[in-house]
Amino acid sequence: MFALDIGARLTLVDLLVANDDNVPATIADLPSYRAKMDTPHTIALDAQFEIGKAMLSPRSLPFFVLIDRRTMTLRNILSDPDPDLLYLRLHQELIS
Numbered sequence: 359m360f361a362l363d364i365g366a367r368l369t370l371v372d373l374l375v376a377n378d379d380n381v382p383a384t385i386a387d388l389p390s391y392r393a394k395m396d397t398p399h400t401i402a403l404d405a406q407f408e409i410g411k412a413m414l415s416p417r418s419l420p421f422f423v424l425i426d427r428r429t430m431t432l433r434n435i436l437s438d439p440d441p442d443l444l445y446l447r448l449h450q451e452l453i454s
Contacts, residue, residue, distance in 0.1 A: 367452055369427065373404040382406070424451050 372395075377387040382405035392401060412423055418438035424447065426433050433451050436444060 364448055364452055368448070369400070371400045371402055373402050373409055375404045375407050375409070424448070426451075 374383045374387060374391050377383045378390070383391070383403055384405065385403065388401055388403070392398065409421075409423065412432065412435055413421070420438060422434075422436040422439065422444065423432065424434040424436070425431065433454075434447055436447060439447070
């Protein structure tokens with residue numbers, strides 16, 4: 359995503375909700391999770407799965423929640439989107 363023409367305007371925050379044993383993640387799980395990333399970026403813990411409140415129905419991973427940084431409002435939710443659809447939605451949100 360960051361190699362795209364809109365990459366400089368994106369901030370990616372990866373939420374870790376569970377560890378390799380599928381139990382709620384802790385701070386101790388962050389180093390092993392970060393080691394699995396191709397490109398380092400911000401990681402946050404969501405051990406209580408608060409992001410799940412945005413899921414009105416079961417969704418596939420990866421799960422993208424687009425939030426306007428200026429207003430902190432939810433703009434879009436995408437579940438396992440086709441790369442072209444993700445690119446289109448990101449463009450639409452950035453021009454609005």
